[in-house]
Amino acid sequence: MHLDHQDGFPERHTYSAAAPVRGDGTRRALRIGLGGPVGTGKTATVAALCRVLREEFSIAVVTNDIYTREDAEFLRREAVLPTERIVAVETGACPHTAIRDDISANLEAVEDLEESVGPLDLVLVESGGDNLTATFSKGLVDAQIFVIDTAGGDDIPRKGGPGVTTADLLVVNKTDLAPYVGVDLDGMARDAKAQRGELPVAFTALKQPDGVKPVADWVRAQLTHWTTATA
Template structure:
Protein backbone atom coordinates (compact mmCIF):
# COMPACT_ATOMS: atom_id res chain seq x y z
CA UNK A 1 0.00 0.00 0.00
CA UNK A 2 1.27 3.43 -0.86
CA UNK A 3 2.29 5.44 2.19
CA UNK A 4 0.07 8.22 0.91
CA UNK A 5 -2.98 6.00 0.80
CA UNK A 6 -2.28 4.44 4.16
CA UNK A 7 -5.35 5.28 6.26
CA UNK A 8 -3.08 5.45 9.31
CA UNK A 9 -0.54 7.82 7.76
CA UNK A 10 0.50 10.47 10.24
CA UNK A 11 2.12 13.81 9.66
CA UNK A 12 5.47 14.67 11.15
CA UNK A 13 4.89 16.97 14.08
CA UNK A 14 1.81 18.08 15.95
CA UNK A 15 -1.18 20.01 14.67
CA UNK A 16 -1.02 23.62 15.83
CA UNK A 17 -4.18 25.40 16.90
CA UNK A 18 -4.34 29.06 17.95
CA UNK A 19 -6.66 30.50 20.57
CA UNK A 20 -6.97 34.28 20.36
CA UNK A 21 -9.32 36.96 21.59
CA UNK A 22 -9.66 40.03 23.78
CA UNK A 23 -8.41 40.22 27.35
CA UNK A 24 -10.81 38.57 29.77
CA UNK A 25 -12.85 36.73 27.15
CA UNK A 26 -11.90 33.35 28.60
CA UNK A 27 -9.02 32.07 26.47
CA UNK A 28 -7.19 30.50 29.40
CA UNK A 29 -10.42 29.15 30.84
CA UNK A 30 -11.16 27.51 27.50
CA UNK A 31 -7.64 26.10 27.47
CA UNK A 32 -8.21 24.61 30.92
CA UNK A 33 -11.39 22.96 29.68
CA UNK A 34 -9.84 21.69 26.46
CA UNK A 35 -6.77 20.06 28.01
CA UNK A 36 -8.51 17.34 30.04
CA UNK A 37 -10.92 16.59 27.22
CA UNK A 38 -8.14 16.06 24.70
CA UNK A 39 -6.22 13.97 27.21
CA UNK A 40 -9.32 11.87 27.88
CA UNK A 41 -9.65 11.10 24.18
CA UNK A 42 -6.00 10.06 24.10
CA UNK A 43 -4.57 13.05 22.27
CA UNK A 44 -0.92 13.75 23.08
CA UNK A 45 -1.00 17.46 23.84
CA UNK A 46 1.17 20.45 24.79
CA UNK A 47 0.52 24.14 25.31
CA UNK A 48 2.15 27.48 24.53
CA UNK A 49 0.91 30.63 26.20
CA UNK A 50 1.67 34.20 25.20
CA UNK A 51 1.80 36.98 27.79
CA UNK A 52 2.92 40.55 27.56
CA UNK A 53 5.80 40.66 30.03
CA UNK A 54 5.15 37.74 32.36
CA UNK A 55 4.45 34.01 32.21
CA UNK A 56 1.21 34.44 34.15
CA UNK A 57 -0.99 32.28 31.93
CA UNK A 58 1.66 29.57 31.61
CA UNK A 59 2.06 29.44 35.38
CA UNK A 60 -1.69 29.22 35.81
CA UNK A 61 -1.88 26.25 33.43
CA UNK A 62 1.20 24.59 34.98
CA UNK A 63 -0.26 24.91 38.47
CA UNK A 64 -3.62 23.58 37.34
CA UNK A 65 -2.39 19.99 37.49
CA UNK A 66 -4.15 19.32 34.21
CA UNK A 67 -0.97 18.70 32.24
CA UNK A 68 2.69 18.00 32.98
CA UNK A 69 4.25 21.43 33.64
CA UNK A 70 7.12 20.80 31.23
CA UNK A 71 4.57 20.54 28.42
CA UNK A 72 3.60 24.17 28.91
CA UNK A 73 5.90 26.79 27.37
CA UNK A 74 5.57 30.54 27.78
CA UNK A 75 6.33 33.22 25.20
CA UNK A 76 6.67 36.79 26.41
CA UNK A 77 5.52 39.07 23.64
CA UNK A 78 6.31 42.52 24.94
CA UNK A 79 4.04 45.41 24.09
CA UNK A 80 2.63 44.12 20.84
CA UNK A 81 1.09 40.69 21.42
CA UNK A 82 -0.46 40.25 18.01
CA UNK A 83 2.96 40.63 16.40
CA UNK A 84 4.11 37.36 17.99
CA UNK A 85 1.28 35.40 16.41
CA UNK A 86 0.98 37.22 13.10
CA UNK A 87 3.68 39.52 11.70
CA UNK A 88 6.65 37.77 13.27
CA UNK A 89 5.71 34.47 14.92
CA UNK A 90 9.36 33.41 15.25
CA UNK A 91 9.24 32.93 19.02
CA UNK A 92 6.09 30.84 18.86
CA UNK A 93 7.40 28.79 15.95
CA UNK A 94 10.57 28.09 17.93
CA UNK A 95 8.55 27.07 20.98
CA UNK A 96 6.33 24.75 18.92
CA UNK A 97 9.37 23.20 17.22
CA UNK A 98 10.92 22.67 20.65
CA UNK A 99 7.82 20.81 21.82
CA UNK A 100 7.78 18.69 18.66
CA UNK A 101 11.40 17.72 19.29
CA UNK A 102 10.87 17.02 22.98
CA UNK A 103 7.76 14.88 22.50
CA UNK A 104 8.00 12.84 19.28
CA UNK A 105 4.44 11.50 19.57
CA UNK A 106 2.93 14.92 20.12
CA UNK A 107 -0.35 15.35 18.23
CA UNK A 108 -1.64 18.77 19.21
CA UNK A 109 -0.16 22.06 20.38
CA UNK A 110 -2.62 24.67 21.62
CA UNK A 111 -1.19 28.17 21.27
CA UNK A 112 -2.96 30.76 23.38
CA UNK A 113 -2.30 34.32 22.30
CA UNK A 114 -1.68 37.26 24.53
CA UNK A 115 -4.76 39.34 25.04
CA UNK A 116 -5.41 41.83 22.31
CA UNK A 117 -8.30 43.67 20.76
CA UNK A 118 -10.72 42.51 18.09
CA UNK A 119 -8.14 42.97 15.36
CA UNK A 120 -5.75 40.20 16.34
CA UNK A 121 -5.35 37.21 14.06
CA UNK A 122 -2.99 34.28 13.63
CA UNK A 123 -0.48 33.72 10.87
CA UNK A 124 -1.15 30.48 9.04
CA UNK A 125 2.60 29.97 9.05
CA UNK A 126 2.21 29.42 12.78
CA UNK A 127 -1.08 27.56 13.13
CA UNK A 128 -3.18 25.21 11.05
CA UNK A 129 -6.46 26.38 12.54
CA UNK A 130 -7.43 29.10 14.97
CA UNK A 131 -10.19 30.06 17.34
CA UNK A 132 -11.23 33.53 18.39
CA UNK A 133 -12.89 33.81 21.78
CA UNK A 134 -15.26 36.65 22.63
CA UNK A 135 -17.70 36.84 25.49
CA UNK A 136 -21.18 38.18 25.98
CA UNK A 137 -20.07 40.55 28.72
CA UNK A 138 -17.99 42.41 26.13
CA UNK A 139 -21.25 43.47 24.48
CA UNK A 140 -23.51 41.90 21.90
CA UNK A 141 -22.31 44.35 19.28
CA UNK A 142 -18.90 42.67 18.96
CA UNK A 143 -19.74 40.53 15.90
CA UNK A 144 -21.18 43.41 13.91
CA UNK A 145 -18.09 45.49 14.59
CA UNK A 146 -16.44 43.12 12.12
CA UNK A 147 -13.09 42.91 13.80
CA UNK A 148 -10.44 40.96 11.93
CA UNK A 149 -10.41 38.21 14.53
CA UNK A 150 -14.16 37.69 14.35
CA UNK A 151 -14.19 37.72 10.56
CA UNK A 152 -11.17 35.60 9.79
CA UNK A 153 -10.97 32.96 12.50
CA UNK A 154 -11.80 29.38 11.60
CA UNK A 155 -14.02 29.00 14.65
CA UNK A 156 -15.63 31.79 16.66
CA UNK A 157 -16.33 30.93 20.29
CA UNK A 158 -18.82 33.06 22.20
CA UNK A 159 -18.08 32.44 25.86
CA UNK A 160 -19.83 33.21 29.15
CA UNK A 161 -23.23 32.65 27.58
CA UNK A 162 -24.66 32.11 31.06
CA UNK A 163 -24.09 35.81 31.75
CA UNK A 164 -26.21 37.04 28.84
CA UNK A 165 -29.36 37.83 30.85
CA UNK A 166 -27.31 39.56 33.54
CA UNK A 167 -25.58 41.93 31.13
CA UNK A 168 -28.69 42.54 29.04
CA UNK A 169 -27.31 40.84 25.97
CA UNK A 170 -29.55 39.43 23.30
CA UNK A 171 -27.64 36.21 22.68
CA UNK A 172 -29.80 35.11 19.76
CA UNK A 173 -29.11 38.35 17.95
CA UNK A 174 -25.40 38.14 18.77
CA UNK A 175 -25.21 34.64 17.29
CA UNK A 176 -27.26 35.63 14.28
CA UNK A 177 -25.00 38.59 13.55
CA UNK A 178 -21.93 36.42 14.02
CA UNK A 179 -23.25 34.00 11.39
CA UNK A 180 -24.02 36.90 9.10
CA UNK A 181 -20.61 38.59 9.22
CA UNK A 182 -18.82 35.23 9.07
CA UNK A 183 -20.86 34.07 6.09
CA UNK A 184 -22.00 31.00 7.94
CA UNK A 185 -18.60 29.80 9.09
CA UNK A 186 -18.82 28.06 12.45
CA UNK A 187 -19.64 29.73 15.74
CA UNK A 188 -19.95 27.80 18.99
CA UNK A 189 -21.27 28.86 22.38
CA UNK A 190 -19.55 28.02 25.65
CA UNK A 191 -19.60 28.62 29.33
CA UNK A 192 -16.01 27.78 30.16
CA UNK A 193 -16.56 28.27 33.88
CA UNK A 194 -18.55 25.04 33.85
CA UNK A 195 -17.43 23.48 30.57
CA UNK A 196 -20.74 23.84 28.78
CA UNK A 197 -20.30 23.64 25.02
CA UNK A 198 -16.60 22.74 25.17
CA UNK A 199 -17.11 19.19 23.87
CA UNK A 200 -18.27 20.67 20.59
CA UNK A 201 -15.08 22.76 20.38
CA UNK A 202 -12.99 19.62 20.91
CA UNK A 203 -14.89 17.77 18.22
CA UNK A 204 -14.46 20.62 15.78
CA UNK A 205 -10.70 20.81 16.32
CA UNK A 206 -10.38 17.03 16.06
CA UNK A 207 -12.38 16.99 12.85
CA UNK A 208 -10.44 19.80 11.18
CA UNK A 209 -6.82 19.05 12.07
CA UNK A 210 -6.39 15.78 13.94
CA UNK A 211 -8.12 13.39 11.53
CA UNK A 212 -7.65 10.63 14.08
CA UNK A 213 -11.21 9.46 14.54
Protein backbone atom coordinates in the same frame (compact mmCIF):
# COMPACT_ATOMS: atom_id res chain seq x y z
CA MET B 1 7.01 42.07 6.21
CA HIS B 2 4.18 42.11 3.69
CA LEU B 3 0.61 41.62 4.90
CA ASP B 4 -2.35 40.83 2.72
CA HIS B 5 -5.41 43.00 3.31
CA GLN B 6 -9.07 42.10 3.07
CA ASP B 7 -11.83 44.68 3.57
CA GLY B 8 -9.28 47.02 5.08
CA PHE B 9 -8.16 44.61 7.81
CA PRO B 10 -4.77 42.86 8.17
CA GLU B 11 -5.04 39.21 7.19
CA ARG B 12 -2.87 36.29 8.15
CA HIS B 13 0.36 35.77 6.24
CA THR B 14 -0.06 34.00 2.94
CA TYR B 15 2.80 31.57 3.51
CA SER B 16 1.93 28.32 5.22
CA ALA B 17 3.30 26.43 8.18
CA ALA B 18 5.68 23.54 7.71
CA ALA B 19 4.40 20.62 5.65
CA PRO B 20 2.11 18.28 7.62
CA VAL B 21 4.29 15.27 6.83
CA ARG B 22 8.01 15.42 7.51
CA GLY B 23 10.68 13.97 5.29
CA ASP B 24 10.81 10.81 7.41
CA GLY B 25 7.10 10.17 6.82
CA THR B 26 5.91 11.19 10.31
CA ARG B 27 3.15 13.74 10.69
CA ARG B 28 3.77 16.84 12.79
CA ALA B 29 1.26 18.13 15.31
CA LEU B 30 -1.77 20.13 14.29
CA ARG B 31 -1.27 23.73 15.49
CA ILE B 32 -4.33 25.68 16.58
CA GLY B 33 -4.13 29.31 17.72
CA LEU B 34 -6.51 30.92 20.22
CA GLY B 35 -6.85 34.70 20.22
CA GLY B 36 -9.27 37.34 21.44
CA PRO B 37 -9.62 40.38 23.68
CA VAL B 38 -8.47 40.49 27.29
CA GLY B 39 -10.71 38.63 29.74
CA THR B 40 -12.81 36.67 27.26
CA GLY B 41 -11.66 33.29 28.59
CA LYS B 42 -8.88 32.19 26.26
CA THR B 43 -6.79 30.57 28.99
CA ALA B 44 -9.87 29.00 30.56
CA THR B 45 -10.78 27.59 27.13
CA VAL B 46 -7.29 26.16 26.71
CA ALA B 47 -7.48 24.61 30.17
CA ALA B 48 -10.90 23.09 29.50
CA LEU B 49 -9.77 21.68 26.15
CA CYS B 50 -6.71 20.08 27.75
CA ARG B 51 -8.82 18.45 30.47
CA VAL B 52 -11.29 17.03 27.96
CA LEU B 53 -8.84 15.95 25.25
CA ARG B 54 -5.67 14.91 27.11
CA GLU B 55 -6.73 11.27 27.43
CA GLU B 56 -7.41 11.05 23.70
CA PHE B 57 -4.52 13.01 22.23
CA SER B 58 -0.94 14.01 22.96
CA ILE B 59 -1.15 17.78 23.60
CA ALA B 60 1.18 20.68 24.37
CA VAL B 61 0.54 24.40 24.91
CA VAL B 62 2.40 27.63 24.14
CA THR B 63 1.13 30.75 25.92
CA ASN B 64 1.91 34.39 25.13
CA ASP B 65 2.04 37.25 27.65
CA ILE B 66 3.70 40.63 27.21
CA TYR B 67 5.91 40.73 30.32
CA THR B 68 4.90 37.74 32.44
CA ARG B 69 4.30 34.00 32.24
CA GLU B 70 1.02 34.23 34.11
CA ASP B 71 -1.12 32.19 31.71
CA ALA B 72 1.40 29.35 31.60
CA GLU B 73 1.67 29.37 35.40
CA PHE B 74 -2.12 29.19 35.69
CA LEU B 75 -2.23 26.14 33.43
CA ARG B 76 0.55 24.49 35.43
CA ARG B 77 -1.19 25.19 38.76
CA GLU B 78 -4.36 23.69 37.35
CA ALA B 79 -2.34 20.63 36.26
CA VAL B 80 -4.13 20.49 32.92
CA LEU B 81 -0.99 18.92 31.40
CA PRO B 82 2.41 17.84 32.69
CA THR B 83 4.47 20.97 33.27
CA GLU B 84 7.00 20.15 30.56
CA ARG B 85 4.20 20.34 27.98
CA ILE B 86 3.43 24.01 28.79
CA VAL B 87 5.80 26.70 27.50
CA ALA B 88 5.54 30.46 27.91
CA VAL B 89 6.62 33.15 25.44
CA GLU B 90 7.11 36.70 26.73
CA THR B 91 6.33 38.89 23.73
CA GLY B 92 7.61 42.21 25.11
CA ALA B 93 5.20 43.99 22.75
CA CYS B 94 1.61 43.89 21.58
CA PRO B 95 0.51 40.24 21.43
CA HIS B 96 -0.25 40.32 17.72
CA THR B 97 3.41 41.05 17.04
CA ALA B 98 4.45 37.57 18.17
CA ILE B 99 1.59 35.67 16.55
CA ARG B 100 1.42 37.50 13.22
CA ASP B 101 4.34 39.83 12.52
CA ASP B 102 7.42 38.11 13.97
CA ILE B 103 6.48 34.54 14.83
CA SER B 104 10.03 33.29 15.44
CA ALA B 105 9.76 32.92 19.24
CA ASN B 106 6.45 31.06 19.01
CA LEU B 107 7.59 28.89 16.14
CA GLU B 108 10.74 27.93 18.05
CA ALA B 109 8.66 27.09 21.13
CA VAL B 110 6.34 24.85 19.10
CA GLU B 111 9.19 23.07 17.37
CA ASP B 112 11.09 22.60 20.65
CA LEU B 113 8.01 21.02 22.24
CA GLU B 114 7.65 18.59 19.36
CA GLU B 115 11.29 17.57 19.80
CA SER B 116 11.30 17.37 23.61
CA VAL B 117 7.93 15.78 24.44
CA GLY B 118 6.74 14.54 21.08
CA PRO B 119 5.34 12.95 19.15
CA LEU B 120 2.39 15.32 19.59
CA ASP B 121 -1.04 15.33 18.04
CA LEU B 122 -1.97 18.91 18.94
CA VAL B 123 -0.26 22.15 19.96
CA LEU B 124 -2.46 24.96 21.25
CA VAL B 125 -0.92 28.44 20.85
CA GLU B 126 -2.65 31.01 23.03
CA SER B 127 -2.20 34.68 22.22
CA GLY B 128 -2.12 37.34 24.87
CA GLY B 129 -5.25 39.48 25.05
CA ASP B 130 -5.58 41.67 21.97
CA ASN B 131 -8.26 43.49 19.97
CA LEU B 132 -10.62 42.46 17.17
CA THR B 133 -7.88 42.76 14.54
CA ALA B 134 -5.73 39.98 16.04
CA THR B 135 -4.98 37.13 13.66
CA PHE B 136 -2.35 34.39 13.55
CA SER B 137 0.21 33.98 10.82
CA LYS B 138 -0.43 30.93 8.67
CA GLY B 139 3.25 30.25 9.13
CA LEU B 140 2.57 29.56 12.81
CA VAL B 141 -0.81 27.82 13.04
CA ASP B 142 -2.95 25.65 10.80
CA ALA B 143 -6.27 26.94 12.17
CA GLN B 144 -7.35 29.64 14.57
CA ILE B 145 -10.06 30.12 17.17
CA PHE B 146 -11.17 33.61 18.18
CA VAL B 147 -12.80 34.00 21.60
CA ILE B 148 -15.19 36.79 22.54
CA ASP B 149 -17.61 36.87 25.47
CA THR B 150 -21.05 38.15 26.37
CA ALA B 151 -19.66 40.54 29.00
CA GLY B 152 -18.08 42.52 26.16
CA GLY B 153 -21.52 43.33 24.77
CA ASP B 154 -23.74 41.79 22.13
CA ASP B 155 -22.50 44.26 19.51
CA ILE B 156 -19.07 42.59 19.23
CA PRO B 157 -20.00 40.23 16.36
CA ARG B 158 -21.62 43.17 14.57
CA LYS B 159 -18.42 45.22 14.87
CA GLY B 160 -16.54 42.56 12.93
CA GLY B 161 -12.80 42.79 12.46
CA PRO B 162 -10.70 39.94 11.08
CA GLY B 163 -10.64 38.04 14.38
CA VAL B 164 -14.42 37.77 14.23
CA THR B 165 -14.87 37.45 10.49
CA THR B 166 -12.03 35.16 9.39
CA ALA B 167 -11.22 32.85 12.33
CA ASP B 168 -11.84 29.20 11.57
CA LEU B 169 -14.01 29.05 14.69
CA LEU B 170 -15.60 31.96 16.56
CA VAL B 171 -16.32 31.21 20.23
CA VAL B 172 -18.87 33.28 22.16
CA ASN B 173 -17.99 32.52 25.77
CA LYS B 174 -19.71 33.16 29.13
CA THR B 175 -23.20 32.60 27.78
CA ASP B 176 -24.36 31.92 31.34
CA LEU B 177 -23.80 35.62 32.07
CA ALA B 178 -26.07 36.80 29.26
CA PRO B 179 -29.17 37.36 31.44
CA TYR B 180 -27.12 39.44 33.89
CA VAL B 181 -25.47 41.72 31.32
CA GLY B 182 -28.53 42.23 29.11
CA VAL B 183 -27.16 40.35 26.11
CA ASP B 184 -29.32 38.85 23.37
CA LEU B 185 -27.65 35.57 22.40
CA ASP B 186 -29.95 35.06 19.43
CA GLY B 187 -28.97 38.49 18.17
CA MET B 188 -25.29 37.66 18.59
CA ALA B 189 -25.83 34.47 16.61
CA ARG B 190 -27.54 36.39 13.78
CA ASP B 191 -24.83 39.04 13.68
CA ALA B 192 -22.08 36.42 13.70
CA LYS B 193 -23.79 34.62 10.83
CA ALA B 194 -23.99 37.87 8.87
CA GLN B 195 -20.28 38.52 9.41
CA ARG B 196 -19.00 34.97 8.93
CA GLY B 197 -21.29 33.28 6.45
CA GLU B 198 -20.82 29.51 6.76
CA LEU B 199 -17.85 29.67 9.13
CA PRO B 200 -18.81 28.01 12.44
CA VAL B 201 -19.70 29.71 15.74
CA ALA B 202 -19.67 27.97 19.14
CA PHE B 203 -21.44 29.25 22.26
CA THR B 204 -19.79 28.20 25.51
CA ALA B 205 -20.21 28.50 29.27
CA LEU B 206 -17.08 27.01 30.77
CA LYS B 207 -18.45 26.97 34.33
CA GLN B 208 -21.16 24.55 33.22
CA PRO B 209 -20.71 20.78 32.82
CA ASP B 210 -19.53 20.01 29.28
CA GLY B 211 -19.36 23.76 28.68
CA VAL B 212 -16.43 23.45 26.31
CA LYS B 213 -17.97 20.55 24.35
CA PRO B 214 -18.74 22.52 21.13
CA VAL B 215 -15.13 23.64 20.90
CA ALA B 216 -13.73 20.22 21.82
CA ASP B 217 -15.89 18.59 19.16
CA TRP B 218 -14.61 21.08 16.58
CA VAL B 219 -11.01 20.38 17.57
CA ARG B 220 -11.61 16.63 17.29
CA ALA B 221 -12.96 17.14 13.77
CA GLN B 222 -9.88 19.18 12.84
CA LEU B 223 -7.62 16.44 14.18
CA THR B 224 -9.51 13.76 12.29
CA HIS B 225 -9.09 15.70 9.06
CA TRP B 226 -5.45 16.44 9.86
CA THR B 227 -4.52 12.81 10.42
CA THR B 228 -6.46 11.40 7.47
CA ALA B 229 -5.84 14.06 4.82
CA THR B 230 -3.52 13.20 1.97
CA ALA B 231 -0.06 14.67 2.46
